[in-house]
Structures are given as C-alpha cells and as structure tokens.
Amino acid sequence: MTQATICILITIFLYLLGMLAIGFHCAKKTSSTSDFFLGGRKLGPFVTAMSAEASDMSSYLVMGLPGLAYLSGVADVGWTIIGLAAGTYLAWLLVARRIRRYSQITGSITLPQFFSNRFHDKRSILAAIAAVVIIVFFVPYTAAGFAGCGKLFSSLFGMDYMTAMVISALVIVGYTATGGFLAASITDLIQSIIMTVAIMTVLIFATVQAGGIGAVLDNAKSLPGYLSLGSTYLEETGTSEPYTLLHIITTVSWGLGYFGMPHFLLRFMAIEDEKKLKLSRRVASVWVSISMALVVVIGIAGRALSGKGILDTLHGADTETIIVRISDLLSGYGIIPALLAGLILSGILASTMSTADSQLLAASSSVSQNLLQEAFHLKLSQKASMIAARTTVIVIAVLGLFLAKNPDSSVFGIVSFAWAGFGAAFGPVVMCALFWKRATFPGAVAGMISGGVMVFVWKYLIRPMGGVWGIYELLPAFLVGTLMIVVVSLLTKKPSAEIEAEFELAKKKTDL
Template sequence: MTTSQFCIIATIVVYLVAMVLVGVYCSRKGGGSSSHEFYLGGRKLGPIVTAMSAEASDMSSYLLMGLPGLAYLCGVAEVGWTAIGLAIGTYLNWLIVAKRLRRYSAKIGAITIPGFFSQRFRDRRSVLSCIAAVVILIFFIPYTASGFKAIGTLFNSLFGVDYHGAMIIGAIVVIGYTVLGGFLAVSTTDLIQSIIMTFALIFIVLFGIQQAGGWELVAANANSLPGYLNFTQGYDAATGQASSYGALSIASTLAWGLGYFGMPHILLRFMAIEDDAKLKTSRRIATIWVVISMFIAVLIGIVGLAVTKAGKVPFLGTSSESETIIIQLSNLLSQHGIFFALIAGLVLAGILASTMSTADSQLLAAASSVSHDLVQDFFGKKLNPKASMLAARGTVIGIAIVGIFLAWNPDSSVFQIVSFAWAGFGSAFGPVVLFALFWKRTNKQGAIAGMVAGGAM
C-alpha cells in the first residue's frame, strides 16, 4: 500500500467513524426514543438541516458520478436540460407542496407518507396505506441495494479490496447510525454529507482547471468539439461528430423534475421541519445549493475532458468509465504529496457521502412502511412503545440485509431496476400528493386507482 492510498483510506475511515458517532449522539438526544422521533425526528428539524438533508438524500451518487460522466462524454445538451428540469422540480416542490404537506400532516398526526394518504382519505381499513407501503418497498429496496453496491464497487476499484467486505462495512455504518438515532441521525448525517459533497465538487473543479492548463484551454477544448456546448445538439464521442437533440428529447429530460412531487424521502423532510414558516428559508437554501452543485458537477465533466486532452488522465470512452472522472482526478490529486492525498480522501469520501445520504433515507422510509404502515396499521398489530421501537429497528436491519443480498453479485442488474424507481414514485405518488393537498373532492377510490395505475405504468 502506498502512502497516498493509506492517507485516502485513513480519511475515509475517519469519515465513517464520525457518521456512527453522530448516530450515538442523536440517540442520546432522543432520536430513537419513540416512533414519532424515530420516523420523523419529532418534527423539530431546523431550516438548514431540512433543506440540506432533503437535497443530499435526493442527489445520491448521480451528482458526483452521473452528471460529470454524462457531461464528459456527451456534452451539455442532455445533462444540461436534465439539471434544469431537476432544479425547476426542486423549487416547485418546495414552493407548492412543502407548506401544505407540513400543515396537513401535523394536523392529522401522520408521520409517514402512507399514513398521510390513509388518514387524509379516511381509509379505516388502511388499504391505501398498504398499497403505498408496498410501492415504497418495491422501489426503495433495490434503490438501497444500489447504494450498497456503489460502496463496494468504489472501494474495490480504488484499493482492490474485496467487494463483499467493503459493501458489508459500508452497510453496517449506514445501519448503525440509522438504527441508533433514526430520522434525526439520518438528517444530521445528511447535512454533514452535503457539506463534504460540496467541498469535493469545488476542490476537484478548481484542481481540474489547473491541471488542464487554465480555463482558456478548457473552453478551447470544449468549443473544438462539434455540438459539445450546444443545448440543441449533442456530442457523439464514438464518431466525434455532433448529434441531434430535439424538442422531444428536451421535454423528456425536463420532465425528470416532475418526479419530486412523489419522492417519499424528500416529502418526509417537509413534514419534519419545526415550523412551516421556516420552509421559505429552506426553499431558498435548497434551490441555491441544487443549482450551484449541479452546475459545478457538469463543469467537472467538461474540465475532466480537458484534463484528458492534456494527457493527465486516460480517455474514458464508455458511460461506466466516464462516471469515474472524479475518481480519476482524485487519484491524480493524491500524487502531489501527503496533504493532497488527504484532500483526495475527503473528495472520495464525498462520493461515499453522496451514496450513503440517499441509502440511509431510503432505508428508513422503507422500514417505516413495514413496521408502522403494514404491521401496525394494516394488520392491526398494536405494539407498546418499546415493542414498536424494536420492530422499527429490526425492520431497518432486515431491509438492509435484503438490500445486501440483492447487491451481492457485483455484476448484478440492480442499477437497471433503479432506473425505473424515480419515474415509478413520480407517477404513483406525485398526482395523489397534489390532489390530496389541493382538491378536497379527491376520494379514496380515486387515490387507489391513481396510485396503482401510476405505479404499474
């Protein structure tokens, strides 16, 4: 093991230990003392934690790997319109949904999204709650598995360590702080992880520009590629020519923003803020962070290609290879001495943070759907507070084990399943959430029909 590798591993280990300690701290602060605390943090999140937790859990590794990789390989058209759609969707979700959902859920005492649906439509048999919980399980368990897989793949590709061992260690850390501190721990770690992600984005783009020879060379390289900086074209790396990117493609990529209205782990943040009057502050923080972070992520892809042109990193000619551009730049950074190796470790911890911040939120949302919405509401198993918390923690562990099992094969198709999750939640929950909040005449039958039809499509 080289000195730079040791520094990187040491930095990542410190990060992982810190996340567990946050879980211990939140547990002592009462984060796991009751179902209300465990699932929703007692509705006492501040505006900054609410904003950054929502966006960190939303972006996942797509921010630090997907966006830069797509920009690196294909230019700004697809990735640019996708980012614009996500930014608009983020803002509208905070503007339209957040305040009404916070007020309504607090009024009826709902602490989960399926529970909100059931109580909003007076579903005494909790059929609607059951359907919503099943939808969450179908989409979130593979999503969680993809997070675990990303952790194992990252360590395996960087250090050659065993994929399964690395995945299990990462999963244990996520399970640890989630089980200990519940929603409060998840939200607090998400805030910390968002800060690390921000640092990683800023430092890598600045380092990349320096390694490419300056901004002028970065711009010159991008301008020399046909369609690379054109929002109505695209760049085909295989042929070196411009490709078409028409109105239909633009509309379909912009539509990604519509999925936000149905994302359970994001909607839960709206429900958890301490005062709905503070949602305006959260909205501003969240929107600004999303816009800036996605802009830098796209810029990293453009800069990374210029670094390749300068001969500092190899050409990454496939989508899976191009998604490692930040890893390639981090490896280059680590070769400049111990200090920069430690910084590279923090950057790579940012990639890990982007994965964990999503996995923990999805794990908790899926667990609450089983232990609260299915076991207690639908099947009518009345549990005392102690038994309820045991069920909650046991469900977190159980779902995590299923996720590990799904991700056990490093060549599994988990990511293909995940590609449907965003659209699935958007179509199954999005319209129901909007109608539940804005149209009084919406009834249980309509909600069930919309949820089933949307999820099936």
C-alpha cells in the same frame, strides 16, 4: 501501501467513525416511533433544507451526472438539471407548507400514513399500497447507493467490489438503525457540507491540471455537439446528433419526481416551524442548482484531462468514476493533497450515504408502521415497534446488496427507474390530496396503482418501441395516474364534511 493511500484511508475512516458517533448520540433522543421516523417534528430551517437536498442528491450527483457529462456533453445533463432545479423549487414552494400542516392535522408521521389519514381510510388500504410501492422502488434505489460505494473503493484501492459494499452498508445501517430520522438528518447536513467542499476542490484541481478554463473549453469545442443543448456528442463515432424536443421533454420531466419522493417529502413534514420554510426553500434551491452545475463542469474538465493523456479515456459505466480518478491524481502531490483526496472521496461516500439512510428509514417505516401495525393491525408495544423498524432497515439493506452485486450496473440507470416509480405512484396523489378537495379515496387508490404499474408497462413494453414512444417513463405514468384520480374521483361519492373541513384547515394561508 503508499503514503497517499494511507492518508486517504485515515480520512475516510474518521469520516465513517463520525457518522456512527452521530447515530449513537441521536439514539439517546429517540425513544418513540415518532422520534425514529420524523424526529419529533423538531428540525430547524437550515437542517431541513440541507438534509432534504442531501437525501435527494444521491450518488448520481457525484457519479451519474459528471459521468454523463464526460461521456456525451451538456445536452443530457443540462436539460436534466433544468428539470430537477425547477422541480426542487416548485416542490418547496407548493408542497412544503401544505403537507407540513396537513400531516400534523391528520396526525401522520409517514407518507403512507398521511395518504390513509387524508382520505379517512379506516382499513389503511392506501397506506398498505404505498408501503408496497416504497419497498418495491426503494430496494433498487438503495442498491444504487451501495453500488456507488462499491465502485468507489474497488476503483481506487482495488478492493473487492462486494466487500466494499458490505462495509459501507454496515456503517449506513449502523447509524440509521440506532438514531433514526434525527441521525439521518444531522448526518445529511454534515454530508452536504462535505460534498460541497469535495466538488469545489475537484473542480479547481481538474481545471488547473487541464491547463485552465481556456484549455477545458477548447477541448470541449473540438468534440462535435459537446457543448450544445441542442445536440449530443456520440463517442462511438466521434460525431453528434440533434437533441430533439422529445429528448428535452423526457429529461425535463425528471423534475416531476420531487412531488412523490417519500424521503424528500418527509423533511417538509418534520420542520419545527412552517414559517421558516421560506428560508429553507431559498437555501435548498440555490445549493442544489449550483451543485449540479459544478459537477457537470467537472465532467467536462475530466474529458479535457483524458484528451491530454493525463487520465485514461473512460467508457460506459466507468465514466461514473471520473471524480474518483481525479481524486487519485490529486493524492500523488503530497500529504496535504492526499488528505484532500480523502475528503473528496468521503464526499462521494456522503452523497451515497445521505440518500441510502433516508431510503432505508422510509422503507423501515413502511413495514413496521404502515404494514404491520396499520394494515395488518398488529398490536406492538413501543419497544417492539422500534425493534421491527430497526430490523427492517437491516433486511432492506441486505436485499439492496444482493441487487447491486453486479459491478457493471449503472448508478444513473437504477436511480432513474426508481425515481420514475415514486414520482408516478405518489406524485399525482400528493398533489390531488393537497390541492383538490374533490379527490376521493377510490380515486387515490386508482391513481397510485395505475401510476406505479404504468412505469413498468412503459419502460419494458412501450419505450423499447422507440421513436415517439421513447420518452422517459415518469411523464406518461404521472399523467396516467393523475387522469385516473380525476376520473374515478368524479365518478364516486364526494368526500365527507369532516374530510372537507380538514382540507380547508390545511388550506389556510400563512405568510411565507
């Protein structure tokens, strides 16, 4: 084992140990399900902002996006970033304050519980459906995170892919199952800082090694359509093809996902003071926009390194390891660079873990709180409820490991499907619940089911037809879900006076 490898392993080991320590520390402050699932609504504005974005910016930030930029240029990732940045800002602007207040008025500590409480669903039908949706889509989403960890260690150390995933999963499950939401939020804050340092370090090193900004740009310009938002580079033929309006609509529609992402919306519900959401919005929007732009530039610089023969040319799913390859190159320059490389690789782990922990927590709350206690009406003591929550975290993790066992699976591809599922199933319901007083319980049920089902129908039956049908499944499914809510709500009895009174109370404006 080389000196560089030892330095990297030490850095990663200390990072993982620190995450576990935070989990055990937070466990002392987690005595109820409210603490476990929502941190007692005590998050400060900075923790709220950074934990929300870190939980959102999964391994696709440091693996999917730079890999896609490396492979095909800026069009795909550029329009995706525009959509995600816009979606982030609008979610903070439109949804954050309203759902924070409304969830407190209705006494809701999970998103499925909010759906049922908002529409006075005494039988918790909405909560049960939402819980099933969360389990269906969070298992593959969690699998994507584990796959990112497996690719990291197997490509860097030659470690067995499955072994690497198991080790990573044990750490994530360890601090999530012990410290709950508070541990996930604090670790997410730390992980966002590590991710930022890692991105900046890789960008500077890669640009210098490629010969400077000019050399990076010259290499990119030599590839047809590589730097254009109106065309995309085709590696197989060395040519380009137009990036059509259909493609633009498809990629920009990624931003719709934020309105239905459970682990993202939970941060809005958990902030201590809703008046501080304005600061959180600014911090979150700036950080996420800059971070996504920088990782795209890393992908472009990585392509220049391959063009000069400094790095091997990457193909297919291997392009998602570009930051890992650059870090490996850095580690060969001495002890300090090797330690920096270890920090960078910890940043990649951070991006994966910060999302996986929140996903596991949301799935756990769906089973123990929304299914067992609310839908199935099981009477669980506080202790039994906590045991059920922590057991669910472990079970979901095991299922995620099973789904991610194929090392050739694409992190970006898995995330895009789960993202569409949440955006379409929950997004329309969230927006109508918060902003349309006439929305009814039957309408919400119809919208949630139709949106979720349409994701599968569009992806596997309609999208393969190609042409105008080749659009990303999130947009058509989101529109179908919204339409069903509106139509069914107008055809059914208007909400009760009590529901309307709660809506008006949540609608009351505050100075943001």
